[in-house]
Amino acid sequence: MQTHEIRKRFLDHFVTAGHTEVPSASVILDDPNLLFVNAGMVQFVPFFLGQRTPPYDTATSVQKCIRTPDIDEVGITTRHNTFFQMAGNFSFGAYFKRGAIELAWSLLTNSVDDGGYGFDPERLWATVYYDDDEAEGLWQEIAGLPPERIQRRGMADNYWSMGIPGPCGPCSEIYYDRGPDYGIEGGPIANEDRYIEIWNLVFMQNERGEGTSKDDFEILGPLPRKNIDTGMGIERIACLLQNVDNVYEIDLLRPVIDIVAARAPRGYGQGNHADDVRYRVIADHSRTAAIIIGDGVTPGNEGRGYVLRRLLRRIIRAAKLLGVDDPIMAALMATVRDAMGPSYPELVTDFDRINRIAVAEETAFNRTLDAGSKLFTDAAEATRAAGKSVLTGSDAFALHDTYGFPIDLTLEMAAEAGLAVDELGFRELMSEQRRRAKADAAARKHAHADLSAYRELVDAGPTEFTGFDEMTTQARILGIFVDGKRVPVVSHTGRPEPGEESASRVEIVLDRTPLYAESGGQIADVGTLTGTGASSTARAAVDDVQKIAKTLFVHRVTVESGEFVEGDVITAEVDHNWRRGATQGHSGTHMVHAALRQVLGPGAVQAGSLNRPGYLRFDFNWQGALTETQRADIEQIANEAVQADFEVNTFLTELDQAKAMGAMALFGEAYPDRVRVVEIGGPFSLELCGGTHVRNSAQIGPVTLLGESSVGSGVRRVEAYVGLESFKHLARERALMAGLASSLKVPSEEVPGRVATLVEKLKTAEKELDKARLANARAAAANAAAGAESVGGVALVAQRMAAGMSAADLRSLVGDIRGKLGDGPGVVALIAEGEGGSVPFVVAVNQAAAARGLSANDLVRVLGAAVDGRGGGKPDLAQGSGRNAAGIDAGLAALRAEIARD
Structure with a gap:
């Protein structure tokens, strides 16, 4: 019986019995406790806990489940899968133990012609919780099981929970006796290889608290009502009904093994246990990866994305160890699609996207392996030559930092080479790198990243910036990166909800761009990338632009539709409103700088700046706070320059000549021999600057100083609004003053004096209240x-x-x-x-x-x-x-x- 038929019979059996068929939930649920859905009942937890009223009294489903804590054990035994299908029937107060046992027994033992699985009742056993006399009695009454085929077990075996706080209860498991060829007799207690569990009936009646193991947690109390939650493993039933030894032989997994065996020099099941493990790893991880990608995960360095990346890389690594050097991921994904498609049609309809992501990761990882394997081999040989058996933490860190080797891959390769790894030393170096990266991130966001993937593009030459003269540019895609790894294609996989971050960081490098990359205190432009020609449906929002090696512009994007392919010609466009506000903010910064120097003198040297649309802040070296008069003078001088409508000129010149002209440079900044000078109003403002600016100072709009403060020893900061943001701020201030004047019933100019009087009265009243309160307390x-x-x-x-x-x-x-x-x-x-x-x-x-x-x-x-x-x-x-x-x-x-x- 094919697996798809097994699924259909299960669902039909319970629908006929009045259950509502519920589709499988995504393996990704909004549950902070779970990386992936790991049990068939997860989507029903709110119903069990009484947090929501179920729209049905009974339900049935076949849920996609993923369990990843023991990925390293996959393939070593033939019983474990990371992905599995859990068929279940659920009752929310409608029936309890009797109904669950009757329904399970009839499906298992009814003939195939009658819609059942046709299992021999004489080969079925049951286990019950150690004190569950009721369940034992029902098995004897309903199924006719003799007492010797009903075994009692403790909490570790027959009391079920998800392993985290939530619903739980005693359970009764059904086992199938595969016969003496698989081990000794004596029931599940004696041998679970011979007596294989096929169904777990959970009598969900309690809520559990925190705990550390299967049998060490507190029972908080009863659930609002008694429920049924069952789980029947589709793969295990298939194993029995297809008369194969293990789950890797069933119709869903064996085709993947066969497609690899057709390409590998060494076959499956030829007596080499290590090779058989590799085949099983590929079979298991291929379908798990396809399911995870199908549900919206992309390879990344954290959380679910990291799990997916690890699964895909283990596939590639296992294939190479089997002697398969050519790309194989596309064939594996196609095989999974064909095997799983009848049950999960989304694997067919969404195959192009799933395949592109998997193949792109294979391409990227192959480059990593090619580059890093030689370094590992050299390090391993040097370790042995020194008479040692432990690869140093610094070697492992170099593999990670230079070639992107995850530590688990290094551990695997070292174990295969008969070596251990100094994991503690590696993690100390990683921690040190993170500390450095955190301190440096504000200035250079790529300082702590592995930049080796970008090196080819950096070496090819700088990005041409066209944004001084145009807002829209035709450009060619030179490279696409996902989480720092180069891929040939990236596509839309669903936009995150508001407030959420995309699972992966997508970056696109163009040969030319009008979008300004963050530098010189000016934050990056935002805008769009859109496809042309055959890729006209492609659209991405540019959220950030950063420089690598001060020459390569990297566009960080959210792909909203279509796909972008390396080599495509696309259109890059700056958001016009954003750019207008950005130029106002940057030119406003120059105005405030010039005004500061007029008021305070040449000792007010720039120490840093930040400007964004409508806002600027400027740090300068100065001892002591500015007076009210100084702040007012700075604001007035800046606004007089705005009103003067100075022309803004930019030109390139030699660095020495620019300095001779009096152009201001940021102290400590390294400038090239040829620099760009921004001149506003002739001698009023002359600075070295690579940012975008207005054409005339009047376009800056009003400048409103918000305040002045200390940001460190000898460094002060002024902040200001410009343009429309300045108008909005002044309007709010005016409305606030009008409201106060109205409440206090005085003219606006008298508000400050009246407020000061009220504050003094309030302080006096508070003191009196404190005295009275303390007197009462003493009494x-x-x-x-x-x-x-x-x-x-x-x-x-x-x-x-x-x-x-x-x-x-x-x-x-x-x-x-x-x-x-x-x-x-x-x-x-x-x-x-x-x-x-x-x-x-x-x-x-x-x-x-x-x-x-x-x-x-x-x-x-x-x-x-x-x-x-x-x-x-x-x-x-x-x-x-x-x-x-x-x-x-x-x-x-x-x-x-x-x-x-x-």
């Missing part, structure tokens, strides 16, 4: 001392105080209370919900309590633990702060218990 403290409780012979005052009290308030009060407790042993512990979610607490002990061994320093830690905080101090007085007010009462109770123990 309450006196009452608290009088009502102290006796705990273990100690007079104890342990109280939650009024919300809003500070640590200083509590310290003052504990002293008052402690002084009123008399000469006997006394302890005071006060805690309150403070401002901003803080929970201050203070503990004090008197001399008599200290003589008994009580310490405020010890007791304050008890309070701190309960409110997610900590504290400390002296033996007689200690304080602390937490952030969990919900633990206050528990903390006070714990403190009482601690004193009682002493």
Whole structure:
């Protein structure tokens, strides 16, 4: 019986029994706990937990599942797959144990002519949870199983959960006896190779909490209703019904093995276990990769993208170890499509995209292997020559940093060479690189990246920037990169939802472009790339443009439709509104710089800048804050230059000549011999600059200084709006002033004085309130001392105080209370919900309590633990702060218990 027929019979059986057929969910669900869907019931979890009302009482599905924690074990045994199909039937309060057992038994044992699978009932066994007498009785009653074919097992085997907090419950598993050729008799407890599990009936009735293993987690309580969740492995049923030894022999996986065997010099099943493992890795990973790509994942360096990349690279590596040197990925994807297409038609309709992504990764990885394998071989030989058996961390890091070898590939290659790898040394070097990259990222976003993939294009010459003269340019695609790896084609795979980031970083390099790459304080242009001719449907939004080696423009894009192929001629266009705002911001920066130097003198040297549409910030070397008059003068001079409508000229000249003209250069910046000079109003502003600018200063629009601040020792920063953003800001300010004047019933010019008067009155009132609050607290403290409780012979005052009290308030009060407790042993512990979610607490002990061994320093830690905080101090007085007010009462109770123990 073919696998597609097995799936169809399962679904038909339960639809006939009244279940709603539910399509498989994507292997990617919006669940922070799961990288991929790993069980058939995942999409139904909200129904089991009672979080949502199901639209049906019963359902059936065949869910695509992926389990990746033990990728390295794939192929070593013949029982494990990363991708598998889980057939299931589900009841949301409609039926429970009896219904589940009846439905499963009838499907398994009914004849093929009657729609069943035709299994011999005498070869079926069942296991139940160790205390589930009901399930054992039902198996005897419904299936006629004798007691000796029903075995009881513990939580590790017969209590099911997803491995994370969520629904759970005892289960009953069905096993098939494959006969004495597969091992000893004695049921599943004796041998699970002979007795193979084919179906798990989960009696979903509880909710589990956190835990560390299959049998180490807390049962939080019952679910809102009793449910059924079953899982029957399609591949395992196929293995039995097709009378093959293992899942790699079934009709879905064997064709992949055969297509590889037709190309490899060594065949499958010829007594070489290592080769057989490689065949199985290829078969398993090929269909898993096809499914993952089909559901929208692209190769990347993190999360799901990393898993996909690792699967594809293991396929390529395994094929090469089998002696297959020619590209094979296209043949593998086509074979998977043909085998899986009847069940998953999207693999057929979306095949071109799936195939392109897989083949592109193969192409990129082959380049990586060719370049890096020699380096690995040299390193391995040097290690052996030195009489060592461990490849150094620096060697592994060099493979990763220079050639993009993932550490798991290096580990595999080293193991095959009989070597180990200093993983700790490798990870220390990686951490060091990340620290350097983080510190340098603001200035050079590619400083920490592996740039070897771009080297060919860098060497070919610089990108021609046409954006000074035109907004639209015809250009040729020189290279396409996905997550830093070169690929021949990239296509639309679905735009992320708002607020989400694309799974992979797509970059396109053109021979010429009008889009400005981030540099000189000006952030990159945004715009579009559109196809021409046969590729006219291709469109990508340009989100960022960066330079590599200061010459190569890299366009970071989101592909919105169609596909881009290396060598295509496309149209690159700048967003006109963006460019207009960007030129206003950059030219405005020059105006503010010139105005600063007029007001402050030549000592105000530029230390950095950032400008974007409508906004600029300018850092300069200066000691001390600017006065109000200086800020006003800078703003006025800049706006006078705008009103003067100065002409903006740009020209190229020799660096020495530009400096002789008085052109300003950024200190510490390396300039070429020939530089670009931007002149605004003749001597008003003359700077070396490669950015885009307005044609006349009036196009900048008004300049509005927002403020001035310190950004480090001897460095100040001014920020300003320009153009329309400046108008908007002034309009908001005007509306705010009008509102205040109306509320205060004074003319606008009198608002500042009236506000200052009100602020003084408010401060006075707050002081009076603080005094009154503290007086009330002290009165309450006196009452608290009088009502102290006796705990273990100690007079104890342990109280939650009024919300809003500070640590200083509590310290003052504990002293008052402690002084009123008399000469006997006394302890005071006060805690309150403070401002901003803080929970201050203070503990004090008197001399008599200290003589008994009580310490405020010890007791304050008890309070701190309960409110997610900590504290400390002296033996007689200690304080602390937490952030969990919900633990206050528990903390006070714990403190009482601690004193009682002493």
